[in-house]
Amino acid sequence: MTNRAPASRRLPRLLSRRSWPETRFLADVLRTETVGGGLLLLGAVVALLWANSPWRAGYSALAGWVPWPGGAPLHLDLSMAAWAADGLLAIFFFVVGLELKREFVAGDLRDPRRAALPVVAALGGMLLPALCYLTVNLAAGGTGLRGWAIPTATDIAFALAVLAVVSSHLPQGLRAFLLTLAVVDDLFAIIIIAVFYTAGFHLLPLLGALVPIAVFALLVQRRRTWWWALLPLAGLAWALVHASGVHATVAGVLLGFAVPVLPRRGGGLGLAERLEHRWRPVSAGLAVPVFAFFAAGVSLVDVDLAGLLTDPVVIGVVAGLVIGKAVGVFGSTFLLARFTRAELDEDITWADLFGLALLAGIGFTVSLLIGELAFGAGSLEDDRVKAAVLLGSLLSALLASVVLVRRNRVYRRISERESRDSDGDGVPDVYQEELR
Structure with missing residues (x-):
């Protein structure tokens, strides 16, 4: 008597190859995010160098400059750093909203069996870092508990940029898993920000924001993509959500959710996918790098490094990113395989997955x-959070590189086999063989 579950009830192979249309779409996303990750790294490095140079006062002045000082009645008297965090990141979260809806409506995640792995891995990658942070800070007296969610996020652009440098031949299943994990991770981050980091909540502006969002949804559902109508509606929705006390980036997510995914009967790309192709380069190439430029400029001049490295907030963030993320993502995936009898794809080993779990610690x-929302932009704790996030992300990147570089030759061999197209029809033979 066999103890295997019936084939119809078993999970598909973990990190298995995706459908050919999904593979092509993910390839486009990965290329854009990888370039965006390089720009993000550039913005962060420039900010760090400027903030620690003799001209650091100019960096602080630029970050604190208020371009529209008379905008207080509309809650628009924001500094350049605040505009980057509240304004430009709304574009980033709009793309996240589009991507989330597409994945769960038309992507591979519409299948609950395929969705199980990234959801479970993202949950593990959220709970373990939070637990690491809370353990460290409770032991130190609990003064920094408000920052518990800081190490729970994965930065997909940053991670993919590192991945492109250390291992360009990583199997598609792993690359797709990293991207999908980050998408689900972003969903949890949105919920965390909306629920736990909303200050001074005002109901009326939030209710008012539903009006432009509803009109926006009506227009896009009817495929009326008039920029002169949609952009003002999106701007009004953003301003009202910002005035309500809910973080303004939530407006971007709601607008992304309003866009239809499935194409009309004529076929072609759905509106969500078309808008994602249009706005993802803006998000990855402009919004996120500019935010990184204003957010990463922590000055270490005259800082007590010994005190910094013994601060419980710093230790908690670093431990959460480096240890919590790796254990959470890898451990939850291993337990899922253990208790469901699911198996890894034949081209992937647990060592590969462990390297990817380390890479997920790049937050x-x-x-x-979240650090700015938890402790206040410009505060002493916020500066220490920036240093901790940079240190934890750097350590995660280095440790992941050690694991993944050793696998690069194997990745190259697998990539060459899967990309073979002997009949020249533009579709790799491996996908055609699956249909025979």
Whole structure:
């Protein structure tokens, strides 16, 4: 008598190859995010160098400059750093909203069996870092508990940029898993920001924001993509959500959710996918790098490094990113395989997955944003959070590189086999063989 579950009830192979249309779409996303990750790294490095140079006062002045000082009645008297965090990141979260809806409506995640792995891995990658942070700070007296969510996020652009440098031949299943994990991770981050980091909540502006969002949804559902109508509606929705006390980036997510995914009967790309192709380069190439430039500029001049490295907030963030993320993502995936009898794809080993779990510890954009929301932009704790996120992300990148570089030759061999197209029809033979 066999103890295997019936084939119809078993999970598909973990990290298995995706459908050919999904593979092509993910390839486009990965290329854009990898370039965006390089720009993000550039913005962060420039900010760090400027903030620690003899001209650091100019960096602080630029970050604190208020371009519209008379905008207080509309809650628009924001500094350049605040505009980057509240304004430009709304574009980033709009793309996240589009991507989330597409994945769960038309992507591979519409299948609950395929969705199980990234959801479970993202949950583990959220709970373990939070537990690491809370354990460290409770032992130190509990003064920094408000920052518990800082190490729970994964920065997909940063991670993919590192991945492109250390291992360009990583199997598609792992690359797709990292991207999907980050998408689900972003969903949890949105919930955390909306629920736990909303200050001074005002109901009327939030209710008012539903009006432009509803009109926006009506227009896009009817495929009326008039920029002169949609952009003002999106701007009004953003301003009202900002005035309500809810973080304004939530407006971007709601607008992304309003866009239809499935194409009309004529076929072609759905509106969500078309808008994602249009706005992802803006998000990855402009919004996130500019935010990184204003968020990463922590000055270490005259800082007590010994005190910094013994601060419980710093230790908690670093431990959460480096240890919590790796154990959470890898451990939850291993337990899922153990208790469901699911198996890894034949081209992937647990060592590969462990390297990817380490890579998930690169937390940057959302981690820095939560740090600002938790402790206040410009505060002493916020500066220490920035240093901790940078240190934890760097350590995670280095450790992941050690694991993944050793696998690069194997990745190259697998990539060459899967990309073979003997009949020249533009579709790799491996996908055609699956249909025979």
